[in-house]
Amino acid sequence: xxxFVLVAVLVCSLPAAWAQEGTYTLDELMQSAQDWAKExxxxxxxxxxxxxxxxxxxxxxxxIQKRFHGEYVVDLAALRETAKAIIPVLEGYEETAPYxxxxxxxxxxxxxxxxxxLLIPPPKVVPGQLPQRAANPSPQLEREVWVRLLSERPWPAxxxxxxxxxxxxxxxxxxxxxLVWMAEVESSFDPKARSPVGAAGLFQLMPATAKRxxxxxxxxxxxLQPEENARAAAQYLHYLHGRFKDWRLALASYNxxxxxxxxxxDKQKTKSFEGIASHLPAETQMYVxxxxxxxxxxxxxxxxxx
Numbered sequence: 001x002x003x004f005v006l007v008a009v010l011v012c013s014l015p016a017a018w019a020q021e022g023t024y025t026l027d028e029l030m031q032s033a034q035d036w037a038k039e040x041x042x043x044x045x046x047x048x049x050x051x052x053x054x055x056x057x058x059x060x061x062x063x064i065q066k067r068f069h070g071e072y073v074v075d076l077a078a079l080r081e082t083a084k085a086i087i088p089v090l091e092g093y094e095e096t097a098p099y100x101x102x103x104x105x106x107x108x109x110x111x112x113x114x115x116x117x118l119l120i121p122p123p124k125v126v127p128g129q130l131p132q133r134a135a136n137p138s139p140q141l142e143r144e145v146w147v148r149l150l151s152e153r154p155w156p157a158x159x160x161x162x163x164x165x166x167x168x169x170x171x172x173x174x175x176x177x178x179l180v181w182m183a184e185v186e187s188s189f190d191p192k193a194r195s196p197v198g199a200a201g202l203f204q205l206m207p208a209t210a211k212r213x214x215x216x217x218x219x220x221x222x223x224l225q226p227e228e229n230a231r232a233a234a235q236y237l238h239y240l241h242g243r244f245k246d247w248r249l250a251l252a253s254y255n256x257x258x259x260x261x262x263x264x265x266d267k268q269k270t271k272s273f274e275g276i277a278s279h280l281p282a283e284t285q286m287y288v289x290x291x292x293x294x295x296x297x298x299x300x301x302x303x304x305x306x
Contacts (some may be wrong), residue, residue, distance in 0.1 A: 004107050053089050056086070056089070059150035060083070060086050062084070064076075064079055064196075065196060068109075068282055071133075072134065072136060072282060073286060074117040074120065074136075074139060075282065076109055077117045080111060083107055083110055084107070086103065090103065098192045099243070100227060101192055105185065105247075112146060112290070117138045119145070119201045120135055120137060135284075136278040137285070139273070139277045139278075143292065146294075147293045149293070150290075150293050153297060156184055156297070158189035160201075163180055163181075163228060166180040166183070166230045167180050169230045169234060174238055175234045175237050176306040178295050178299045178306060179295070181297060182233070182291055183230075191225070200221060200222075200229075201223035201226075202229045202230060203229050203238075205224060210222070211237060213235045213295060215228055240253045248288050248292070248303055249265075251288050252276075252280060252284050252292055256281050256283075256284040256287075257281065260284075261276070273288065
């Protein structure tokens with residue numbers, strides 16, 4: 001019964017989380033959710049976290065996925081302190097340490113969301129009407145906050161040995177070398193990082209994307225090999241840029257899915273990232289400007305100049 005409830009929760013959050021994997025029917029989503037639960041949440045992993053901590057971690061993972069894929073950026077601010085408390089719990093068990101690595105890379109989203117909460121004026125209260133939600137930040141405000149947040153950020157520890165190895169791989173796939181810094185955003189350059197929806201490695205590849213670009217998950221998961229993960233990510237980025245002709249749209253598609261981006265472009269009757277930015281899932285609204293600010297911090301260039 002507990003496994004069925006978990007599968008149901010995953011089905012609710014998976015469509016946006018599986019951005020890299022295209023469009024699925026409900027039956028396919030259910031089967032994939034069952035497969036993922038079987039492979040990633042086996043009884044040994046569930047038993048590793050003891051008592052109330054297990055329920056706390058499961059509830060948090062559920063909440064952060066819902067808010068990442070939700071509509072409003074500021075909703076993520078409420079999870080910041082809980083995330084900080086959850087990380088030591090995940091680090092305390094070998095089985096869940098990869099989730100801790102993933103969550104560490106997500107903390108900046110929660111910090112930025114809290115800053116947006118303070119900067120965006122609350123909506124006016126109109127007597128007799130339901131309270132309105134706080135507006136999403138504009139692309140300009142997103143950029144300003146991310147540049148400020150990352151202005152003094154040192155290199156991640158693993159970046160120094162990895163960046164020189166990964167840049168030639170990206171260049172070999174006809175992708176700008178500067179985009180290797182996506183790994184700072186995705187995993188903080190920790191090749192063991194794993195998300196609660198099954199993405200893994202430096203560039204957080206989903207299983208179907210890894211398979212699409214020739215990576216095997218058995219007998220060992222090639223997504224955990226930095227060079228293999230980087231090569232598949234670069235191939236996928238090359239494809240996305242060929243489709244959308246713009247790196248910001250390509251990165252939005254990497255995070256939110258090609259279908260999501262294309263539908264928004266059609267609906268808003270635009271061809272630009274700015275035209276759809278505030279309508280993207282909350283994580284993606286922050287993902288693209290975060291990468292832009294990261295590349296500017298590390299390489300001194302903007303996405304628009306690549």
